[in-house]
Amino acid sequence: MRACLLVLALLCGCVSAQTIDGERSRFLSSPNGRTGTYAPFRLVLKDLLGVDTLTIESGAPGVALSRDVATAGKTEVEVVIPALVGEGTTISILGSGGDVIETLAPKLPLRRIEPDYARPYVAVFSNNPVYARVLVPNSPRTAVCDYYELQEFFTDWRLFDGYDAIVIINPDETRLPPGSQRAIAEFCSLGGNAMILGSFRLGESDVDVPAPADPEVMLIRGVPVQRFGYGPGAIHRIAFDELQRSQLAADVVMDALRDQFWFGATRAPGGKPQSRIPPQLSPCPPPLPPSDAAPTPLFWGLGGGVLLLCLLAPLLGARVTRRAWPAQLVVLAGCAAIGSVALTQDRPLPVFELTAIVRSGEGQAASQRTFLMAENSWHDGIVVNLDDRERSLPRRIPARAGWHAWAIDLPLVRIPASRGASSDLSGGMVGEEIFRDFATRAHRGATQFSTSDAYPLEWWLEANAYRGRHAALTPLEWTFPAEQFRDARVIVRSAIGVTDKRVPG
Amino acid sequence: MRFNALIVAITLLAVGGLVAYAPVRESLGLALDDSWQLALIHAELALTPLLFRPAAGDRARAFSNLASAAACWATGGAVVLLFSFASMHDLAWHARGLTACVWLAVSGVLSLGARFEFRWVMRGRVLLLCAFGLPALWHYLMLEYGEVSAGRLTSVSPSWAIATGDISLWPLLVAGVLSWLAAFALPDRRRA
Numbered sequence: 001m002r003a004c005l006l007v008l009a010l011l012c013g014c015v016s017a018q019t020i021d022g023e024r025s026r027f028l029s030s031p032n033g034r035t036g037t038y039a040p041f042r043l044v045l046k047d048l049l050g051v052d053t054l055t056i057e058s059g060a061p062g063v064a065l066s067r068d069v070a071t072a073g074k075t076e077v078e079v080v081i082p083a084l085v086g087e088g089t090t091i092s093i094l095g096s097g098g099d100v101i102e103t104l105a106p107k108l109p110l111r112r113i114e115p116d117y118a119r120p121y122v123a124v125f126s127n128n129p130v131y132a133r134v135l136v137p138n139s140p141r142t143a144v145c146d147y148y149e150l151q152e153f154f155t156d157w158r159l160f161d162g163y164d165a166i167v168i169i170n171p172d173e174t175r176l177p178p179g180s181q182r183a184i185a186e187f188c189s190l191g192g193n194a195m196i197l198g199s200f201r202l203g204e205s206d207v208d209v210p211a212p213a214d215p216e217v218m219l220i221r222g223v224p225v226q227r228f229g230y231g232p233g234a235i236h237r238i239a240f241d242e243l244q245r246s247q248l249a250a251d252v253v254m255d256a257l258r259d260q261f262w263f264g265a266t267r268a269p270g271g272k273p274q275s276r277i278p279p280q281l282s283p284c285p286p287p288l289p290p291s292d293a294a295p296t297p298l299f300w301g302l303g304g305g306v307l308l309l310c311l312l313a314p315l316l317g318a319r320v321t322r323r324a325w326p327a328q329l330v331v332l333a334g335c336a337a338i339g340s341v342a343l344t345q346d347r348p349l350p351v352f353e354l355t356a357i358v359r360s361g362e363g364q365a366a367s368q369r370t371f372l373m374a375e376n377s378w379h380d381g382i383v384v385n386l387d388d389r390e391r392s393l394p395r396r397i398p399a400r401a402g403w404h405a406w407a408i409d410l411p412l413v414r415i416p417a418s419r420g421a422s423s424d425l426s427g428g429m430v431g432e433e434i435f436r437d438f439a440t441r442a443h444r445g446a447t448q449f450s451t452s453d454a455y456p457l458e459w460w461l462e463a464n465a466y467r468g469r470h471a472a473l474t475p476l477e478w479t480f481p482a483e484q485f486r487d488a489r490v491i492v493r494s495a496i497g498v499t500d501k502r503v504p505g
Numbered sequence: 506m507r508f509n510a511l512i513v514a515i516t517l518l519a520v521g522g523l524v525a526y527a528p529v530r531e532s533l534g535l536a537l538d539d540s541w542q543l544a545l546i547h548a549e550l551a552l553t554p555l556l557f558r559p560a561a562g563d564r565a566r567a568f569s570n571l572a573s574a575a576a577c578w579a580t581g582g583a584v585v586l587l588f589s590f591a592s593m594h595d596l597a598w599h600a601r602g603l604t605a606c607v608w609l610a611v612s613g614v615l616s617l618g619a620r621f622e623f624r625w626v627m628r629g630r631v632l633l634l635c636a637f638g639l640p641a642l643w644h645y646l647m648l649e650y651g652e653v654s655a656g657r658l659t660s661v662s663p664s665w666a667i668a669t670g671d672i673s674l675w676p677l678l679v680a681g682v683l684s685w686l687a688a689f690a691l692p693d694r695r696r697a
Contacts, residue, residue: 292537293591303518306583310511310576317507324507324560325572331510332572335579342586343598348538350593377593 020093020104021046021076029146029162033085033109034121036277037162038393040154041083041106043091045069046076055094060084062396062404065158066094067386081386082158084395085109113144113162115275117268120193120261123160125150126169135197135243135250136167142254155179156386157186157411158393161276165193165257171240173199185209186391186411188233189365191274191500193260195253198240209412213362218259223252227259229362232500234260262468264502269468278397278407283459284355284373285452285493287403293348302338309334349489350378355456356478356495358415366415370408371456373399378488382406418497419475420448428465430473435465449475452494460498470501506558509573510580513556517584520548542585542592543667546600549581550663553604553611554633559619559626563693567616571685574612578605600667606674607637607663609681617688641665 021044027033028040043056052072058065058081071077083089085108092103113121122143126132127150138145143165150168153176160166166187168176184194185207212228212235219225223246226237236256243249262268310331317327352374360366372382372394382394392410399405423430423438430438439461441447442454449457453475464471478495506512523529524544525537535544557577559570581604585597611633618625640658647655659666660673 290536290538293541294537296590299587299590302587303584306514306580306587307511307518310508310514310580314507314511324569327507328510328569328572328576331576332579335510335576335583339579339583339586342583342589345590347589348591348593375593 019047020044020091020102022104025091025104025106027083027085027106027109028080028148029109029123030107031110032113032121032144032146033111034113034115034162034275034277035085036395037085037275038082038158038395039085039109039162040080040159041091043079043081043104044076045071045079045093048075048077055098056081057090057092057094058083059088059090059092060086060395061088062381062406063394064381064383065386065393066383080152080154080159082156082161082393085162111144115164115273115277117261117273119144120164120257120273121162122146122257123148123163123166124169125153125166127151127172127174128169132167132169135169136253137250142250143257150174151177153177153180153183155183157183157190157192157391158386159183160187160192161393161409163187163192164261164273164275165195167195167197167253167257168200169240170196170198170200171244176200181207182209184235185230185365186367188212188230188235189411189413190276190367190409191232191359193234193236193257195236195238195256197238197243197253200237210364212365218256220255220259221248221252222246223249225252225256227256231363231365231367232359232361232498233365234362236260262503263470263500265468267468270466271464271469274464276393276395276409278395279459279463280398281459282371282373282397282399282405283357283456284353284371284405285455287351287353287373287400288491288493290351291348296345298341298345302342305338306335309338349487350375351491352378352485352488353491353493354480355452355493356476357456357460358413358476358478358495358497359500360415360497361500364415366413367409367411368413370410371397371405372408373403373405374488376402376404378404380404382408415497416479416495417477419450419477422472422474422497422499423448424501425461425465425469425471425473427467430461430465435461449473449496450494453496456494456496460496468503470503472499472501473497474499506560506573509556509558510576512558513577513580514584516552516556517545517549517581520552521545521584521588537591539592539594539596542588542597545585545588546597546604546667547664549585549604550607550667551637553581553607554615554630554637557608557611557615559612559616561619561623561626564689564691567620567685567688570612570616570619570688574608574616577612578608581608600672602674603663603666603672603677606677606681610677610684611681613681613684613688617684617691620688620691637662637664 024044028042033039048071054069054071069079090103093101095101120143122145124132124136124145124147132147136145212230216227223242228235313330314327355371356368358368392408394406394408397405397407439458442449442457445451474497476495476497480492482490560566614629615626618629640662644655647653659671660676666672
């Protein structure tokens with residue numbers, strides 16, 4: 001008996017002993033990090049003997065990203081998951097019942113990388129770290145770079161969230177891990193730039209992603225560069241031999257990066273580049289007034305029941321006994337019963353309102369950013385399973401009192417049908433008007449955009465209508481699978497499409 | 506008072522109907538949603554000292570008053586919960602503990618008064634209305650003129666407690682229990 005208890009105790013000890021190695025767990029991008037975006041975080045779990053699977057959760061305010069990790073037969077596991085660079089980030093191990101076993105508050109990267117047209121934030125993957133640092137140097141006049149081994153190429157775009165571009169240096173034809181092609185496609189559909197120097201060998205075939213636009217060959221400092229537009233982003237390819245022959249290889253790479261980042265212009269556009277940092281000002285229209293609740297027959301029935309009970313119980317009680325308290329106790333019991341039934345009445349569902357901005361460009365690839373504004377009585381946080389096929393990435397944004405709001409990025413979406421004609425933005429003008437006049441007219445309902453569309457439209461124009469920006473703006477016929485959300489009343493408020501354009505000529 | 510619960514039910518249903526009347530609702534800045542039920546909870550809390558009518562007399566009447574207060578509390582709760590069809594939250598349910606303490610304190614103080622004379626019942630009402638209503642004003646005056654917060658007084662002012670979400674039951678509970686003990690402890694008057 002004692003031996004059994006001892007074995008049981010030892011087994012329990014094994015099961016509950018798994019821990020996070022806080023010393024070795026860290027942001028891979030450290031010391032760099034773009035606040036408000038997700039960065040790759042290496043989580044090291046040790047003492048895993050006797051544990052078959054674990055759920056790890058990357059928590060941020062209002063968001064939880066979870067992933068199941070197989071640990072059978074291993075004592076130590078390394079997992080790379082996206083973690084928010086910002087206050088309130090936690091990495092947790094969850095037990096089988098969803099209870100938190102251990103939580104780590106990771107050390108945040110020290111250098112805060114702001115979006116800057118002059119200095120893109122680049123992830124460089126290479127088998128030769130020294131050459132990578134020569135070819136794509138990390139310097140104040142070029143780019144901010146994080147360097148990774150080619151074998152550890154991320155297969156989920158959410159690990160690239162903070163970056164403006166990724167550079168893959170692959171002269172040895174190393175095969176990228178399965179899932180890389182989808183990750184690259186998703187990253188580019190969100191406006192990212194993937195630059196392949198050398199071969200582009202993928203670990204899989206027949207991946208169902210939209211094809212890029214037809215290639216365009218550019219000559220940069222004498223080196224031919226193939227550019228494949230991919231929605232708002234692009235894929236560049238440079239033959240490694242030709243790059244190596246060039247005396248200005250680093251400049252060629254930087255120029256190609258800037259070509260995409262600057263929309264084909266020779267100098268940086270005005271303002272700040274678009275990034276996935278959550279906005280401080282919500283683009284959502286003001287919430288609709290709550291719909292009036294109407295009493296049901298049950299309400300009237302129960303209300304009548306209360307009145308009858310309070311009237312009849314004392315009257316009938318007086319006939320039975322001279323004491324008043326028995327009737328009062330009958331009223332007490334009856335009203336408690338009526339109150340319990342009243343609680344079962346159908347209640348109004350919390351509302352959540354959606355606003356979408358669909359980004360597209362060349363080819364059929366597109367992505368969308370959905371702004372979800374939900375009443376507080378809806379869930380406090382959004383949980384995303386990182387293993388789901390739909391790779392969405394939510395982040396909390398400021399909201400009005402009584403509401404929560406999130407911006408949810410979703411890559412590789414279909415471009416919805418338009419509700420009206422497009423308007424072209426060029427040089428701060430939309431058509432013949434200054435962009436603010438156009439937005440004002442949109443608020444008055446005097447354009448092809450609805451008055452609800454005017455809010456995201458104005459928000460986007462205020463952030464982007466700068467020198468060097470060209471885009472087509474379109475009202476969209478956007479639908480949302482509301483039937484997936486039985487615990488809320490879904491209202492689609494507005495949807496606009498933004499098609500990025502390169503500098504004409 | 507045999508029909509005390511009926512008075513509570515009619516009054517609260519009337520308040521609910523009044524708030525649903527569009528001009529009143531708009532002037533109060535309310536809608537037919539959670540705020541409707543919240544207004545009713547505030548009405549229940551504020552009107553308790555006025556709605557409870559204790560029977561004057563001996564200990565047996567005091568016991569009857571206690572049963573009557575319990576019936577009033579249940580009736581008020583049933584009426585407020587009836588309006589759950591308009592509310593997404595469970596505020597009415599969560600406020601039941603507070604309303605129970607309010608009914609206990611109000612019925613205790615007024616029943617204690619009823620053991621003496623009717624005018625003591627009226628004085629008790631004034632006392633309770635002051636205790637429930639004045640702390641917020643006192644807090645404002647303290648902030649305005651003394652730059653000191655009197656926020657801790659929320660525990661004796663149920664409407665203020667609901668508004669701030671800082672609900673503390675024990676002061677009302679203590680007041681209710683003590684006044685009921687006193688009401689039961691007083692000796693019955695001998696008839697001449």
